[in-house]
Ligand code: HEM
């Protein structure tokens with residue numbers, strides 16, 4: 437037994453909790469190192485900041501819609517009627533010591549949280565980290581994304597200022613646009629007619645309890661799966677599908693990650709101390725009549741707002757009203773423009789969730805993958821991702837259509853028309869251009885492997901000709917350029933009865949479209965032939981484009 441009190445205490449706890457076994461097991465885990473694995477970490481740390489700053493805010497925030505007269509330190513709003521929620525947020529900003537700073541920490545962390553988890557998701561997508569066995573973790577991640585948006589939206593609505601009220605009004609409209617259930621849903625959510633007096637307390641329960649609890653639960657599952665699957669790694673010599681090359685969690689990663697947490701904390705604190713965010717005193721309390729020009733939702737809600745602005749009004753003005761008879765009375769079904777506005781977001785999320793299976797269906801690649809793809813080596817996936825990003829960004833840009841119009845002195849309607857065209861053509865162009873770039877990069881890689889890297893040294897031959905010296909690439913680079921997972925066109929396969937089904941034909945057509953002009957990786961025999969032709973150590977006398 438240890439002689440010191442702390443030692444005995446530690447032993448006491450350990451023999452009952454068994455923590456040292458866990459720490460040993462987890463501490464020996466090897467974690468590969470790459471800057472792109474940082475985004476998931478940033479998401480995690482900003483979430484911790486949200487929990488800390490959010491808890492501080494709960495000490496002072498009053499989630500009540502009781503109408504009161506503001507009487508705090510901010511003189512311009514003195515004597516103005518507002519909800520207790522808004523007044524308490526004003527107090528947090530002007531009368532609670534450190535309150536404004538904490539509000540800003542909370543808001544800036546929220547913005548950074550959703551940004552980092554989005555970039556993290558793009559990293560996972562473009563490197564193919566969602567492939568077997570990580571498909572389920574991709575889905576858990578997708579739900580985390582949606583919960584992140586839900587957390588942001590419910591939080592944004594709490595202060596009950598003009599902006600947050602207008603956001604809620606749009607949600608009310610979206611709910612009411614749902615056929616048949618819409619009006620009931622809205623009445624249920626708001627406890628009567630919008631805005632009513634119940635919605636802030638309800639959003640509060642969602643915001644500080646239910647949504648964070650779901651996020652924490654999913655995060656535990658998410659990170660547990662990262663540990664059991666082991667982290668993926670980028671290809672390199674000695675790295676295979678069956679090993680992980682990197683540093684152990686303890687002590688290297690624990691120290692790095694701990695330090696990184698404080699860096700993220702410091703950066704958020706720095707931004708929050710210097711840059712104002714959501715100055716509700718400029719917007720004033722919520723009132724259904726005014727909407728100020730140039731207002732924007734938080735960035736991650738922008739794409740939904742933009743989709744709404746892009747939808748042609750007549751989509752909702754068919755004035756087709758169906759009277760649907762129910763036993764308890766007739767119901768009117770009216771199609772509203774708000775409903776089609778939700779379709780693009782729905783499509784985006786559906787494709788996102790289904791992507792691992794879509795890709796597996798097209799490629800017939802059902803192997804486990806622990807080595808990541810370089811994006812160029814999966815041109816079709818990279819191109820689809822770029823198309824998705826452009827689709828999203830066009831909607832996002834549309835959320836600022838009024839600001840684009842006023843800043844560039846163009847007509848608002850023209851901005852909308854152009855963005856509508858881009859909404860359809862943008863993703864197609866993005867797909868096409870990205871795929872061409874990937875294929876070109878692959879061709880360039882091939883050339884570098886076979887003929888060496890241009891050294892920038894011009895040599896004169898005894899005959900008087902000029903040529904550029906080419907240097908052979910090193911082992912690491914050669915490995916990177918030659919060893920990658922290669923999917924190719926797989927023609928339609930007949931089933932057991934010798935029959936080719938319609939879905940198999942469609943799959944084959946897609947497979948052909950994706951892989952027809954793929955650039956095959958360099959084979960060992962090609963490499964040998966190139967070496968024999970150039971001599972082993974120095975590859976000389978190659979013209980640039982041979
Ligand atoms: C891996 C955290 C959301 C899919 C990871 C890792 C962390 C993390 C720390 C390991 C390090 C890394 O690869 O970056 C989080 C947090 C999230 C979140 C805190 C948000 C609350 C998402 C989303 C997706 C996703 C939205 C995709 C839709 C994955 C996958 C892995 C992973 C597939 C395994 C990657 C690999 O082994 O290469 N996550 N994540 N995560 N995450 Fe997330």
Ligand code: HEM
Pocket residue numbers: 483486487489490491493494497525528539542543546549584587588590591592593594595643644648651713714
């Ligand atoms: C308000 C986001 C988690 C407590 C807000 C606001 C946002 C937000 C954008 C508006 C802030 C403003 O006034 O400018 C998020 C996100 C979260 C999260 C994205 C998690 C992913 C939490 C948690 C708590 C919390 C865990 C409590 C334990 C509060 C409170 C307010 C608030 C009390 C109202 C005070 C205020 O508006 O200043 N949240 N939050 N939040 N949040 Fe959160």
